Amino acid sequence: MRDPFTVLGVSEDAGDAEIRRRYLALVRDFPPDRDPDRFREYRAAYDALSDERKRLETKLLHTNEAALSRLNSAALGAASSGTARPSKQAVAALLNEGIMRTVTD
Amino acid sequence: MNKAQRRGPAPSVPTDVLAARAAEALEQERFKEAIELFKLLTRQEPRPEWKQSLAAAYHGRARVMAAKKMFKEAAMVLENTIAADGTVRDPRLYLTCLLRDGQQPKAAAYLLRCCGSDGAVPAAERAPLEDLAAALLIAVPQLPDAPRAAPAGSPRWRDMAAASRQALAAWINGASAEEIEQHLNRISLRSAFRPIRLLLGSLIGESGDDERTRQLLETIRPGSPFYPFRQAVEAVVLRDRVLDAAGWERLTPAQQVFVAEVRGLPIAASQFLARSAEAAQGGPGALFGFLMKQSELPREEVRSACLNLLPQIPDRVAQFEKTFGPLPELDRHRIKALAAEARNDWQMAERHWNAVADAIAGGIADGPADRLAMLSQGVIYRHLAHLAHMHPEIGGGGFDDPVIFYLERCTAVDPEHIPSVLQLIERYREDSRDKDWHRLADDAIQRFPDDSQVLLRATESAVARKAYKKAAGFARRLLKINAINPGIRRQMIELQVAHARKQMRSKRPELAAKELSAAAEWERPDAPSPLLRIARGLAGLPIGPRDQAEAWLSEGVGLAGGGAAGWFQARFEAELMKVTGDDAAWLRKELARACEAPPTKEAVMRIVSALGQPEARENKRLVTGLLLSMRAWLEKAAGFDWPEAEFQALAETLTRFEAFELLREFARAGRQRDPANPIWRFHHMVARTRGKADKLSPAEADDLFEMAEMAAEREDFQVTKRIRQFLYGDDKPPSRRGRGPSAPSDAMVEAEMDAAFAAMVDQLPKSATRGLREMVAELGPDAAVAEMVEQMRESPLVPGMPEPMIRRLARAMVEKALEKARPRRGGKVDWDEFF
Numbered sequence: 001m002r003d004p005f006t007v008l009g010v011s012e013d014a015g016d017a018e019i020r021r022r023y024l025a026l027v028r029d030f031p032p033d034r035d036p037d038r039f040r041e042y043r044a045a046y047d048a049l050s051d052e053r054k055r056l057e058t059k060l061l062h063t064n065e066a067a068l069s070r071l072n073s074a075a076l077g078a079a080s081s082g083t084a085r086p087s088k089q090a091v092a093a094l095l096n097e098g099i100m101r102t103v104t105d
Numbered sequence: 106m107n108k109a110q111r112r113g114p115a116p117s118v119p120t121d122v123l124a125a126r127a128a129e130a131l132e133q134e135r136f137k138e139a140i141e142l143f144k145l146l147t148r149q150e151p152r153p154e155w156k157q158s159l160a161a162a163y164h165g166r167a168r169v170m171a172a173k174k175m176f177k178e179a180a181m182v183l184e185n186t187i188a189a190d191g192t193v194r195d196p197r198l199y200l201t202c203l204l205r206d207g208q209q210p211k212a213a214a215y216l217l218r219c220c221g222s223d224g225a226v227p228a229a230e231r232a233p234l235e236d237l238a239a240a241l242l243i244a245v246p247q248l249p250d251a252p253r254a255a256p257a258g259s260p261r262w263r264d265m266a267a268a269s270r271q272a273l274a275a276w277i278n279g280a281s282a283e284e285i286e287q288h289l290n291r292i293s294l295r296s297a298f299r300p301i302r303l304l305l306g307s308l309i310g311e312s313g314d315d316e317r318t319r320q321l322l323e324t325i326r327p328g329s330p331f332y333p334f335r336q337a338v339e340a341v342v343l344r345d346r347v348l349d350a351a352g353w354e355r356l357t358p359a360q361q362v363f364v365a366e367v368r369g370l371p372i373a374a375s376q377f378l379a380r381s382a383e384a385a386q387g388g389p390g391a392l393f394g395f396l397m398k399q400s401e402l403p404r405e406e407v408r409s410a411c412l413n414l415l416p417q418i419p420d421r422v423a424q425f426e427k428t429f430g431p432l433p434e435l436d437r438h439r440i441k442a443l444a445a446e447a448r449n450d451w452q453m454a455e456r457h458w459n460a461v462a463d464a465i466a467g468g469i470a471d472g473p474a475d476r477l478a479m480l481s482q483g484v485i486y487r488h489l490a491h492l493a494h495m496h497p498e499i500g501g502g503g504f505d506d507p508v509i510f511y512l513e514r515c516t517a518v519d520p521e522h523i524p525s526v527l528q529l530i531e532r533y534r535e536d537s538r539d540k541d542w543h544r545l546a547d548d549a550i551q552r553f554p555d556d557s558q559v560l561l562r563a564t565e566s567a568v569a570r571k572a573y574k575k576a577a578g579f580a581r582r583l584l585k586i587n588a589i590n591p592g593i594r595r596q597m598i599e600l601q602v603a604h605a606r607k608q609m610r611s612k613r614p615e616l617a618a619k620e621l622s623a624a625a626e627w628e629r630p631d632a633p634s635p636l637l638r639i640a641r642g643l644a645g646l647p648i649g650p651r652d653q654a655e656a657w658l659s660e661g662v663g664l665a666g667g668g669a670a671g672w673f674q675a676r677f678e679a680e681l682m683k684v685t686g687d688d689a690a691w692l693r694k695e696l697a698r699a700c701e702a703p704p705t706k707e708a709v710m711r712i713v714s715a716l717g718q719p720e721a722r723e724n725k726r727l728v729t730g731l732l733l734s735m736r737a738w739l740e741k742a743a744g745f746d747w748p749e750a751e752f753q754a755l756a757e758t759l760t761r762f763e764a765f766e767l768l769r770e771f772a773r774a775g776r777q778r779d780p781a782n783p784i785w786r787f788h789h790m791v792a793r794t795r796g797k798a799d800k801l802s803p804a805e806a807d808d809l810f811e812m813a814e815m816a817a818e819r820e821d822f823q824v825t826k827r828i829r830q831f832l833y834g835d836d837k838p839p840s841r842r843g844r845g846p847s848a849p850s851d852a853m854v855e856a857e858m859d860a861a862f863a864a865m866v867d868q869l870p871k872s873a874t875r876g877l878r879e880m881v882a883e884l885g886p887d888a889a890v891a892e893m894v895e896q897m898r899e900s901p902l903v904p905g906m907p908e909p910m911i912r913r914l915a916r917a918m919v920e921k922a923l924e925k926a927r928p929r930r931g932g933k934v935d936w937d938e939f940f
Contacts, residue, residue, distance in 0.1 A: 006351050034323075038355075053522065056477070056484045060461075063417065063443065068392075068410040069350035071402055072381065075374040076353055079365075083308060083341060085279050086366035093359040094337055095244035096209075098330035102237055103201040105328075 004045035004058060006069035012059065019049050120149060131158055136166035160186040164194045171198060176206040191218045191252065197230060200237065213241045214249035220262050233328070239297035240330035242266035243273060268292050269301045282309040300331035307342050315343055337363045358382060389417035397428060412436065416443035435464040451498040458485050483519025486511045490528070500894060506536055523556055530562045543570060550579065557586045564593060568600055576600060580627075595634070597627040602640045609644060609682035617644040635664035639678050646688045669704065669738060670711035672696040673731065680727050681720060700738040709742045710751060713758045725762060732764045739767055743774040749784060753823070756788045760796055768792040783812045784824065791831060798832050881919055890915045
């Protein structure tokens with residue numbers, strides 16, 4: 001499982017109420033019928049963080065990537081909201097990924 | 106077929122023989138040989154069926170090659186099957202091979218031909234192939250030329266592919282929305298190129314509405330080759346898709362590049378993201394190295410990220426400390442514990458987790474932060490209990506079951522964690538520590554009076570102590586929380602019936618009737634209890650009214666299966682209540698009359714089920730007598746075609762109640778029906794020896810050993826256990842803590858070991874004895890054993906001594922020290938002197 005703090009987008013010192021609020025907001029945006037895999041991921045992350053003991057368990061007994069995710073978030077913070085145009089190679093790579101997925105799945 | 110035959114047939118072989126051999130090779134999937142033979146045949150005479158078979162052989166050979174990842178060769182083999190319209194057998198396999206071999210342009214050209222021709226591809230395969238064609242015709246660097254003698258649909262396909270490519274190029278080159286739309290309008294929404302129209306439309310903001318855009322994009326399904334493109338477009342155009350770390354990590358590398366370019370990420374950020382992803386793929390060591398070089402990033406975040414990697418790369422701790430300073434004790438041991446778990450070194454993991462708990466305890470004073478510290482300790486001890494349950498190497502405190510040891514520690518630091526309390530109650534019960542079980546159940550119900558699980562455990566505990574009123578009180582509370590709970594209702598009825606039996610045996614039927622009338626409160630109308638009805642009937646017989654009593658009995662007998670099975674239960678209950686005189690005679694007569702009807706499997710199994718109850722086990726002679734009274738009826742069931750599972754249950758019941766004559770009849774009939782199954786033979790031996798393994802003949806014993814070995818080989822552990830149980834008489838597997846030897850030989854080894862340890866302990870030098878006493882005085886006996894085990898484990902003087910033996914030796918020494926203990930403060934035992 002991916003780092004549950006990152007999946008829910010909460011800090012490591014978030015409390016029960018904040019985690020629940022964030023989980024419900026994510027489920028509202030991505031209900032299970034729209035994206036079942038993503039919902040399962042949110043559910044698992046919420047289960048791992050829903051109370052104080054579980055959060056301690058996550059912090060003490062597992063290695064997590066929250067800090068690395070924070071570094072990535074900082075880098076992503078520089079993104080603009082506008083839409084620039086990508087390179088031809090970037091688009092070709094996306095199409096090729098889809099083509100290869102259909103023949104290998 | 107031998108080598109000579111495989112080399113090929115002599116020219117003189119008749120055609121029909123050759124054809125038969127070729128067909129056989131094809132059927133047996135010897136494709137290479139089939140190809141050669143069918144080639145020979147078609148050269149002699151190009152019959153259509155042989156051509157078809159040759160194509161099938163090529164197809165089979167190509168599949169085999171593709172499975173071995175020989176895609177280039179597989180594609181070449183399939184090209185031997187090209188038909189007049191230019192298509193090959195199994196176009197999908199052909200395309201897969203071309204694409205996986207990197208021959209995208211050739212695949213695109215092939216698809217253009219296929220998709221333009223109406224009958225070239227079977228209808229079922231058409232839609233996915235068209236989707237693939239659309240994506241490929243856009244993705245390849247150059248649109249393929251129109252095929253020679255192009256099929257009717259080819260030009261239209263080519264036009265739409267060209268329009269899609271032009272629209273995409275216009276968007277990439279920064280053209281205006283109007284210009285892009287002109288190209289898009291040439292793409293039919295009913296064509297396979299529709300996704301590109303939707304994707305570009307979303308990117309230029311055609312709909313202007315997030316919800317509409319989402320709906321349109323959702324029509325590109327996960328199986329489509331445009332699906333990764335859809336996900337990337339969603340990440341950039343939908344406003345709710347905030348570009349956060351979680352969203353970023355969900356993207357594939359190709360999608361990340363696209364999103365970074367479209368969202369205009371600065372090059373430095375983009376590079377960091379790409380390199381960190383690349384480093385992460387290289388493993389924790391590579392990522393650690395990459396992060397350590399990031400001097401521009403916030404130091405605390407880099408430290409935290411590196412710290413999280415250390416359990417996977419514990420050899421980098423020194424490098425970490427050099428850069429970020431020394432690690433606190435807690436983190437140091439946590440890293441070592443997680444690293445030990447990763448290499449399945451459970452003893453080391455236990456040691457370091459305990460050190461983590463100690464480090465946390467060292468910082469505890471008072472205040473809210475300390476509550477968190479105690480909860481953290483609880484987490485560690487719970488984890489250790491879990492590890493102890495899974496791995497026998499985990500030792501705990503020495504004397505106790507390690508799971509109990511750690512659960513006790515967990516509940517001491519975190520007494521409010523109900524699952525741990527419940528687990529400990531269960532563990533005490535399983536471990537037959539009844540005093541602890543009942544004490545903890547009582548304590549738990551005081552602290553968590555409204556928890557249904559705690560109420561259930563408290564009820565069970567009260568039932569086990571036969572504390573009826575207490576159990577009834579808990580059960581009532583439980584039913585307020587969960588009104589259905591059939592388990593607790595049944596348990597309460599059984600408890601009250603047991604109480605009524607006592608009253609009946611003391612010749613107080615009125616009190617019994619009152620008790621049973623009260624028991625009726627636990628019954629649900631939709632789940633009447635046969636036991637209660639029978640018991641009420643029997644209690645009512647001496648006090649009347651008789652009609653009512655007989656009605657209850659009839660109802661109970663009916664609910665218990667009716668006939669012989671129902672009257673058997675009534676008679677059994679009557680025997681337990683010591684019903685005598687006319688009533689007992691009447692019951693005997695009713696059972697005898699019921700036994701006049703032929704038996705059924707269901708009726709026999711109902712009796713077996715009734716005899717599984719504790720009352721039956723506690724009244725063995727009574728049951729044996731009852732079974733004997735029904736012998737003739739039961740014998741008639743011996744000839745049924747019993748499934749093995751049902752027969753096992755039946756045979757165990759007959760063995761338990763020593764109905765060996767009946768068992769022999771059943772086993773004999775089983776052997777006649779199914780002589781190959783050894784299970785009947787086993788039960789026949791049990792019956793012949795009347796359950797006494799020492800009466801087995803040597804040949805029979807050998808036969809049983811062989812039977813057990815064969816059962817173990819096929820992993821039939823039930824049969825292995827039964828045979829072992831018969832041979833050795835032990836019910837349970839030997840405890841992993843070594844409580845109770847499982848066989849005479851084990852007992853001998855244990856005794857010898859104890860004697861050896863006693864001799865070693867007697868020779869303990871004075872200084873070592875003194876050190877030991879001091880340690881016991883300081884730490885207490887349990888912790889002293891654990892400490893000694895640690896010290897002895899590290900001592901080079903006990904190399905290779907198994908863990909249980911070290912533990913026993915340590916325990917023997919502590920016991921010896923306790924004999925003469927005189928408390929003092931002190932340090933470490935000098936083992937070198939002792940050994």
